[in-house]
Amino acid sequence: MSEFFVRRPIVAIVIAVLMTLVGGVCILALPIAQYPQIAPPEVQVRTHYTGADALTIEQSVAAPIEQQMSGVDNMNYMTSTNANNGDVRMQINFDVATDPNVDQILAQLRVSQAQSQLPADVNNFGVIVQKSTLAPLMLVSLTSPKQTYDNIFLANYAYINLVDQLTRVPGISNVQVFGAGQYAMRLWVKPDQLAKLGVTVPDIIAAVQKQNTVNPAGQIGSEPIPSGQKFTYTVRAQGRLQTPEEFGDIVVRANPDGSLLRVKDIARIDLGAQTYNVRGRLNGKPGAILALYQLPGTNAVKAAEGVRKLMAESRERFPADIDYVISLDQTRAVTEGIREIVKTLFAALALVALVVFIFLQGWRATLIPLCAVPVSLIGIFVLFPLFGFSINTLSLFGLVLAIGLVVDDAIVVVEAVERHIEEGIAPRDATLQAMREVSGPVIGIALVLSAVFIPTAFLPGITG
Structure with missing residues (x-):
């Protein structure tokens, strides 16, 4: 195989260029997160029973849903929280290897089976089934610096003017408003x-x-009509x-x-x-807090950028004495962590170039490992979508460690080629002779290191 590429360098160059291009495209499409998605998927079921206490909710709402939900495919466990304000929240935890979309559909089917047993007020309110995230991606606070508006006005301004727009931002699955109930x-x-x-x-x-209903009042002069009548009037009550x-x-x-x-x-x-049990404040002043939750499997950094852009555009339409503050942004830790790892990556490349130049005493020998490292690292991103990986601190740290393996192999090959060239052999023949000598050891090194790390991928559960 090595002899094939040595005799056909154009093929090797084309493959390297294609690997780099495809890897670069994959980088742009991959989700970015601080850590890999190893938490088991959860589905949240929530509703509201107006005027009911926790015990009534448990007996009339939670129990029928739990009975139907019991035994759903790949479920680990479920918990339910019933509050005296009428709120019902149920968390269904599924196996880590399952698809969150399939889990949501299965939970929705079980909830629909239980709806005939639920009180009419609960069915009128609606039972919401959605994929759950443990913590919000961002917290956006609406404030009135001069306290012209109270938290009720601010919360309802968010409900009417911001919630729908924010949920349409790519990567945002749900927006909850804290601070006051709706009007x-x-x-x-x-x-x-x-x-x-x-x-x-x-x-x-x-x-x-x-x-308090909307009643259709019909029409005046609708068909059948006598000849000569030209108009039909719709009555609006x-x-x-x-x-x-x-x-x-x-x-x-x-x-x-x-x-x-x-x-x-x-x-x-x-x-x-509607309710007065929650009051929102920011730095002691009335406010409304918008909790934005990320859609699983999406790019957190792009979602946060979309939210910041939308809020900046919406600020121009705010009434006087209304402003917003981003109180929490989880992506700041992601971007800072990834930035530090990228710095480490370039520092490692610089050290590799320095060490190779010192020991091999030639710019040509130094340039070869420096070209091999970017092609190998960027090309590996082609495999990320196939295995469901994201760009996170752990995957980038693994790439930093992989630099050593790539550089070691490149140095071994280059040193062997340089030795034969110094003996007077032509560069192509020297390369062929060097590859015959070191191909086995290079492959053996890769297999030994792989034998150390690959078995960890077969560990069951979150550990694997």
Whole structure:
């Protein structure tokens, strides 16, 4: 094999150039992360049961989902957290070798089987099934420097104007807003009035649901029509209620004497937040915190760059006295770590060139290892997508260690060729003779080192 490439140097050059080009293309497409993806994939199931306590949620929501989820393919374990504010969160942990997309589909199928057993309020709210990440990639905080706006306004500004845009950034899977609940029409009922008039809270809920609807009103002058009629009119009726006054006019009950009992007679209505159990602050001032979660298998650095670009563009449209701060950026550790490893890589190349030049006493002998190292290192990135590797601190550290192996082989071959040239043999013949002598030892060195490291890839679980 070595004789084939020595006699056909153009073929060797073409292969080296192709390896470099394809490897460079793969580098641009590979995901970048601080560490390799070795954590088992998790799927999160969450929903909300308004007004229910933790025990009620466990019995009516969590238990039916857990019963259907039990036994799903490749599941390791599952945990559920039920809170007194009505929130339900379930984490399903799968085997590390599984595909997160397949795991999500399997979990979604099991949740759909349990939906017939869930309360109607839970089904109306919706059960969300999504791939889970343990920690957010970034935290973006909306603030009002002069405290013109409170945390409720800031959180709802984020819900309305930023969340949808951020979820469309490549690499961002989910955005959660902390700081306050979304805007909601709050009905603060008067218990003494309810008891006096014999009205229950479900009566009020039923009245609101029936009268706060979008009702189609049909058309006037639609087919069939008499000859000569030229227009058809679509009737648009009043849609959902919007102001506290409109909600106050909702009729709860018609009394026998003809009078009407309205919501404003038994409750105080105002526009507020859905929940008040979370308050966002930044440096002691009201704020809204946006937690951005990365889509598994994507490039974290590019995702963070996309978020920063979008927030910079959105700042131009912010109302007066609203600004944002990136409170947490996990990619800073990634970029700094990779930058240090790249520095180490170039330092290693410089030391290799210096050592080779000192001992071989020739620029031509020094240039050969320096050309072999970049071709070998860049070409190896072609195999990264095949094995599911990403560009991370561990993979780059492995490349730094591989420099020694590549350089050792190059020095052995170059030194053998130089020795034969000094004996008066022509360069091509010297190369052929040197390769016949050192091919076996070079291959043996590579096999010995491979025998040390390759078996670790067959270890089961996260260790392998």
